[in-house]
Amino acid sequence: MNTKTAVMKQTHQKKISVFAIVCRVVLIAMVVVWIFPILFSLMTSFKTLDEFFANIWALPKQIGIDNFVKAFSQGHIGEYFMNSIIIAACSLISIEIISTMAAYSLARLRIPCSGAIIMACFAIQLLPTETIIIPLYKMMSSMGILGVKYLPIILAYVGWSIPGTTVILKNFFDTIPKELLEAARIDGSGEIRNLFKIVLPLMKGALATCIVMNFTFVWGELMWANTATLTTTEGLPLTVGLMNFKGEFGTDWPLLCAAICMIIIPLYVVFLFLQKYFVSSLTAGSVKG
Known part of the structure; x- marks a missing residue:
C-alpha cells in the first residue's frame, strides 16, 4: 500500500x-x-534609412537621436503628443471623479434599482465600440460639436469608460467594512467626507488599476479619434497623427519607428509608477476572508 x-x-x-x-x-x-x-x-x-534597407535585422552601427529629433519637429509628433496628453488628462480626471462617486453611491447609499444599474453597466461594456461610432458621430454632428477641439474625443472616451470603471470601483467599495463608515457617520461625518477622507485612501490599488486600464485605452484608441477628426486638422492625437506621419514619410521606416517609440514610452512610464498599486489590487481578492 x-x-x-x-x-x-x-x-x-x-x-x-x-x-x-x-x-x-x-x-x-x-x-x-x-x-x-x-x-x-x-x-x-536608431538606424539610418540606408542601414535599414541594407539589413533590417542588423543592429544599428551607432546610437543617435537624430530620428527622434526629426520626428518630433518635422513630423509634428510634439504637437500630436501634447494633444494626446490634454485628451488623456481631461478624460482620466473626468472618468475617475464620475466613476468614483457613482460607485460609492451604488455600493454604500440606498440607490433604487442599484442592481439593475450595475447590470446595465455590464451590458454597455459588452457592446463593441465599433457599433456605437456611427450613431455617436451622427449625434455629435447634429449637436455641432465635431468641430470643437478635443471635445468630441473626450466625451466619447468618458462615456465609454465610466460603466466599466464604475463596476470595478463598486466591487472594491463593497470590500470596505460597513462598520468603518457607520462609526464615521456617528461622529458626524458626511458622505462626501467619508468618501474622500476614509474610503479613497484605502482605494489606491483600485484607482491605480482603473487609471492604467483607462490610460491604455485613451492613449492608443484610433477608430473614434480618426472618425471624430475627419473634418478638422486641429487637436489630432498621436494615433491619428501617426497615420498622417506615415503618409508623409511613408518610406522612412527608421523615422516612423522613432515616432512609434515616442508613442509607447508614456504607457510604460505610467505603469512603472503605478505598478505597485496595480499588482496589489490584482492580488487583494486572493486573501479575502
Whole structure:
C-alpha cells in the first residue's frame, strides 16, 4: 500500500512538473511575441534609412537621436503628443471623479434599482465600440460639436469608460467594512467626507488599476479619434497623427519607428509608477476572508 501510494505521488509530481514546464514555455513564447515588435521598433529607430534597407535585422552601427529629433519637429509628433496628453488628462480626471462617486453611491447609499444599474453597466461594456461610432458621430454632428477641439474625443472616451470603471470601483467599495463608515457617520461625518477622507485612501490599488486600464485605452484608441477628426486638422492625437506621419514619410521606416517609440514610452512610464498599486489590487481578492 505504501509502495503504491509512493508511486502515485511520484506520478502526480511528474505531471505537475510537465505542466509547469509547458506553462513556462507558453509564457516565454507570449513574452517574446509581445516584446519583439517593440524591440524591433526601438532598434530600427536608431538606424539610418540606408542601414535599414541594407539589413533590417542588423543592429544599428551607432546610437543617435537624430530620428527622434526629426520626428518630433518635422513630423509634428510634439504637437500630436501634447494633444494626446490634454485628451488623456481631461478624460482620466473626468472618468475617475464620475466613476468614483457613482460607485460609492451604488455600493454604500440606498440607490433604487442599484442592481439593475450595475447590470446595465455590464451590458454597455459588452457592446463593441465599433457599433456605437456611427450613431455617436451622427449625434455629435447634429449637436455641432465635431468641430470643437478635443471635445468630441473626450466625451466619447468618458462615456465609454465610466460603466466599466464604475463596476470595478463598486466591487472594491463593497470590500470596505460597513462598520468603518457607520462609526464615521456617528461622529458626524458626511458622505462626501467619508468618501474622500476614509474610503479613497484605502482605494489606491483600485484607482491605480482603473487609471492604467483607462490610460491604455485613451492613449492608443484610433477608430473614434480618426472618425471624430475627419473634418478638422486641429487637436489630432498621436494615433491619428501617426497615420498622417506615415503618409508623409511613408518610406522612412527608421523615422516612423522613432515616432512609434515616442508613442509607447508614456504607457510604460505610467505603469512603472503605478505598478505597485496595480499588482496589489490584482492580488487583494486572493486573501479575502
